[in-house]
Amino acid sequence: MTNEVLKLLEQAQGVLHGHFCLTSGLHSDIYFQCAKLYQYPEITEQLGSKLAELLKDIDFDTIVAPAIGAVIIGYETAKNAHKRNLFVERKDGIMQLRRGYSLKKGEKVVIIEDVITTARTIKETIDAIKEFEPEIVAVGCIVDRTKGKTEYNIKSLLQIDPVVYEPDNCPLCKEGIPVVKPGSREEKAKA
Numbered sequence: 001m002t003n004e005v006l007k008l009l010e011q012a013q014g015v016l017h018g019h020f021c022l023t024s025g026l027h028s029d030i031y032f033q034c035a036k037l038y039q040y041p042e043i044t045e046q047l048g049s050k051l052a053e054l055l056k057d058i059d060f061d062t063i064v065a066p067a068i069g070a071v072i073i074g075y076e077t078a079k080n081a082h083k084r085n086l087f088v089e090r091k092d093g094i095m096q097l098r099r100g101y102s103l104k105k106g107e108k109v110v111i112i113e114d115v116i117t118t119a120r121t122i123k124e125t126i127d128a129i130k131e132f133e134p135e136i137v138a139v140g141c142i143v144d145r146t147k148g149k150t151e152y153n154i155k156s157l158l159q160i161d162p163v164v165y166e167p168d169n170c171p172l173c174k175e176g177i178p179v180v181k182p183g184s185r186e187e188k189a190k191a
């Protein structure tokens, strides 16, 4: 499945090669811009269907996805898995469950993310809903760059070895290649 998913990402121009500063602050020579996927609903739907398929043996009630990046893939996964779908979003920099959404105590939740590198957003998502005391049964994503180095049970469509560097120790910086922070604005950051 991995090659097929990579092909879909490439088809949507969602795989960028160069020198990037990731959301985590780490540098890398590859960046997955899943927002590019969302230009093509048929491709996004296929990925949502594949994620739902990955989750088929997991007993859960609800998907929770962190906005903005994972809202659409969360929705597509929930649609294919026939589950309830919620999202959390940042307000004043803090991830929160808003819009009158709530969870029941013990409700079985799967967190869906687009790309996971350090899982910091996953932790923030869990923190945002913990007051409801749900049971987090799995984490699903399109691209997993963690190489298993998190505490979470991650189900992903594509595992990519994390060729990431601390900014102080980045060979691409040493070569003087300008670093790009793709994020939402595609603006260039200073190395």
Ligand SMILES: [Zn+2]
Binding pocket: 019, 027, 028, 165, 167, 170, 171, 172, 173, 174, 179
């Ligand atoms: Zn660098």
